[in-house]
Amino acid sequence: MAFVFAPLFSGSSGNALYVERDGTRLLVDAGLPGKRVAAELEKAGASIEDVQAIFVTHEHMDHIAGVGVLARRWGMPVYATDPTWEAMAEKIGRVKPEQRRIVSPGEPIEFGCLRVTPFSIPHDAACPVGYTFTDGRRKLSVATDIGCLREDWLEAVEGSDLLLLESNHDVDMLRAGRYPYELKMRILGQTGHLSNDDAGIAAARLCRRGVKQILLGHLSHENNFPELAWESVACRLRELGAEGDIPLGVALRGGLSGRYVLEEGEVGAE
Numbered sequence: 330m331a332f333v334f335a336p337l338f339s340g341s342s343g344n345a346l347y348v349e350r351d352g353t354r355l356l357v358d359a360g361l362p363g364k365r366v367a368a369e370l371e372k373a374g375a376s377i378e379d380v381q382a383i384f385v386t387h388e389h390m391d392h393i394a395g396v397g398v399l400a401r402r403w404g405m406p407v408y409a410t411d412p413t414w415e416a417m418a419e420k421i422g423r424v425k426p427e428q429r430r431i432v433s434p435g436e437p438i439e440f441g442c443l444r445v446t447p448f449s450i451p452h453d454a455a456c457p458v459g460y461t462f463t464d465g466r467r468k469l470s471v472a473t474d475i476g477c478l479r480e481d482w483l484e485a486v487e488g489s490d491l492l493l494l495e496s497n498h499d500v501d502m503l504r505a506g507r508y509p510y511e512l513k514m515r516i517l518g519q520t521g522h523l524s525n526d527d528a529g530i531a532a533a534r535l536c537r538r539g540v541k542q543i544l545l546g547h548l549s550h551e552n553n554f555p556e557l558a559w560e561s562v563a564c565r566l567r568e569l570g571a572e573g574d575i576p577l578g579v580a581l582r583g584g585l586s587g588r589y590v591l592e593e594g595e596v597g598a599e
C-alpha cells in the first residue's frame with residue numbers, strides 16, 4: 330500500500346504536513362486556521378474527518394494555531410512532549426484529557442501501521458522534536474525549526490527515503506533585512522533556524538548516510554525564496570561532491586506542495 334507524504338503548508342507563516350500509510354492517517358502540526366488545513370487536505374485527496382491524530386513538533390504558533398480547533402471539532406488525539414503540552418495548553422484552549430497524548434524524544438510509539446519516533450532538535454522551545462515515520466521498509470522524516478547541525482538529529486533521520494529538511498533563510502538576506510536586531514540574532518543562533526548553507530551541508534552529509542530524497546521546507550517569507558534555497562543547497566552539494574546524488578525539491582509555504590509516494594527503493598511525486 331502507498332506511503333504518502335503531502336506537505337500542506339511549510340514555512341514561517343504556518344506548517345501542516347499530512348502522512349498516510351494504508352489506513353493510518355495523521356498530521357504533523359496544524360499551524361494555520363483549522364479550515365485552511367482542512368481545505369488543503371481536500372486538495373491532497375484526503376479528508377480532515379479521517380485524520381486520526383496530530384503530532385505536534387513544538388509550541389510556536391506557526392505549528393499549533395489550528396490544533397485546538399481541529400481537536401475540539403474532530404476529537405482526534407494530539408501527541409506532544411510533556412513540556413510542549415505545558416507550553417501550548419493555554420494557547421490552544423481546552424482539549425479533553427483523553428485526547429492528550431505524551432511522547433518523549435527517542436521513544437518510538439506504534440501508531441496504526443507506522444512506528445513514530447520523536448527526536449530532539451536544537452530550537453528555542455520547551456522540548457521541540459522532529460519525527461520519523463516508518464512502516465519497517467520505508468522511512469519518512471520531518472526536521473524543521475533547527476538551530477544548528479547536530480549529530481543526534483542527523484543520526485535520527487539517516488536512511489530516510491524522504492526527508493523534509495529546514496532551509497529557512499539566506500544569511501545575507503537576513504543580516505541585511507529589516508528584522509529587528511534581536512530577532513536576527515535569535516534566528517541565527519544555535520536554537521534558531523537552519524540557513525540555506527547549513528541545509529546544504531546537512532544534505533551533503535545525509536546523502537552519504539542513506540537519505541534518498543530531500544524536500545527543503547520552513548522557508549522564511551522575508552529572507553528566502555524557493556529558487557534561492559534550492560540553488561544554495563544544490564551549490565553546497567556541488568562543492569561537497571554530492572551533486573546529482575540526491576533529488577531536491579522545495580515544499581511551498583502557501584499551499585499543497587504535492588503528494589509524494591514513498592516506494593520501496595525510490596520516491597516519486599504524483
Ligand SMILES: [Zn+2]
Binds near residue numbers: 344389391392474547
Ligand atoms: Zn516554525
Ligand SMILES: [Zn+2]
Binds near residue numbers: 387452474
Ligand atoms: Zn519554531
